Amino acid sequence: MSAWRTIRYRAEQEAERSAKKGIERMKWEDNIRKITPYTPGEQPNGRNVIKLNTNENPYPPAPGVADQLVMLNLDQMRLYPAFPEQTKLAEALAKHYQIQKDQLFIGVGSDDVLSLAFMTFFQSKRPVFFPDITYSFYDVWADLYRIPYETKALDENFCIRPEDYRQPNGGVVFPNPNAPTGVLMDLRQVEEIIEANRDVVVIVDEAYIDFGGISCLPLIRKYDNLLVVQTFSKSRSMAGMRIGYAMGNPKLIGYLNDVKYAVNSYTLNYAALQLGVEAVKDEAYFRENCDKIVTTRRHAEEALRRLGFVFPKSYGNFIFASHKVVEAREIFEKLKENDIYVRWWNKKGIDNYLRITIGTEEQMEALYRALEKICGQNSNLR
Numbered sequence: 001m002s003a004w005r006t007i008r009y010r011a012e013q014e015a016e017r018s019a020k021k022g023i024e025r026m027k028w029e030d031n032i033r034k035i036t037p038y039t040p041g042e043q044p045n046g047r048n049v050i051k052l053n054t055n056e057n058p059y060p061p062a063p064g065v066a067d068q069l070v071m072l073n074l075d076q077m078r079l080y081p082a083f084p085e086q087t088k089l090a091e092a093l094a095k096h097y098q099i100q101k102d103q104l105f106i107g108v109g110s111d112d113v114l115s116l117a118f119m120t121f122f123q124s125k126r127p128v129f130f131p132d133i134t135y136s137f138y139d140v141w142a143d144l145y146r147i148p149y150e151t152k153a154l155d156e157n158f159c160i161r162p163e164d165y166r167q168p169n170g171g172v173v174f175p176n177p178n179a180p181t182g183v184l185m186d187l188r189q190v191e192e193i194i195e196a197n198r199d200v201v202v203i204v205d206e207a208y209i210d211f212g213g214i215s216c217l218p219l220i221r222k223y224d225n226l227l228v229v230q231t232f233s234k235s236r237s238m239a240g241m242r243i244g245y246a247m248g249n250p251k252l253i254g255y256l257n258d259v260k261y262a263v264n265s266y267t268l269n270y271a272a273l274q275l276g277v278e279a280v281k282d283e284a285y286f287r288e289n290c291d292k293i294v295t296t297r298r299h300a301e302e303a304l305r306r307l308g309f310v311f312p313k314s315y316g317n318f319i320f321a322s323h324k325v326v327e328a329r330e331i332f333e334k335l336k337e338n339d340i341y342v343r344w345w346n347k348k349g350i351d352n353y354l355r356i357t358i359g360t361e362e363q364m365e366a367l368y369r370a371l372e373k374i375c376g377q378n379s380n381l382r
């Protein structure tokens, strides 16, 4: 008997529930794929709000991106784009990371890359392991692709426990730093997990690695089962252009390409491929942009602590914070009344936490002023 918990697909449970409640369903609904989709943070439109809810970068992309934008060639838009790995973007990324182009896969944001990686690498009957508190897309993809999975509890300090990932499994995926906690696992522990799982693919989602963490990228030379995924959305200020990439052993990348070209060969569009190059080329701007976020994050730690918040040390462009007295939901709603958006999940274990994206210094000052009013006499508790 297998000791593994078999995850029942949430959508099927939902279907059962509505059947019990006697909600009428159409016949065709019996045989379609049903899924509970990922819920992104709100994108309030057309209002002048302070948006600290989706970990977007508050600063513009590198100046070269704007220059390149006006140079885009309309005639190129008539044509299908080149395969991403044959483009200047692949060259720029390979050069930046000092890897070969065949160690690189480029996709439409890292969500696209991760989704393809789930489809490609998680084909075992054994459950895929990931943390119970983590990027909320993982269980959505697992459900969608009918991948069995098992979540592993974080410890009381929101840390991943490498020893939990030692049992037989069908693959491992985790973000480092983790989302939405911001907690960074040290490289030795990351390697420990990879080392213990040589017979499956281990995906390390490094969406936030540029804000002070150390990438495990060099380990791709040592471990052919390691896939490192990164994105232009956070540290390169280009969430709207949808550029993500994965790095790994050429054989691993080859399998990813096979699935990708079987599904939809042309994905990244011509503009994204051109503009992405400029963001990678401007190393100085990139460093400066990340440094600004890290500095503001340090200021935010001080300010939030003064206001009565507690939080784990974050290595992302956000802080995952809980107030000692005032409930997260109340703060979340009152901030929204003040046109300040942060992220709150109505989910057991984290429902007294807010994930606050690091904005500009000015945006953060406005946040502290609002929090001062909301948490008021409950501040300065220490």
Ligand SMILES: *Cc1c(COP(=O)(O)O)cnc(C)c1O
Binding pocket: 055, 108, 109, 110, 111, 112, 135, 175, 179, 205, 207, 230, 231, 232, 233, 239, 242, 243, 244
């Ligand atoms: C933001 C994020 C992503 C996805 O980023 P894309 O915009 O799709 O590149 C992936 N993983 C984690 C943990 C993230 O926070």
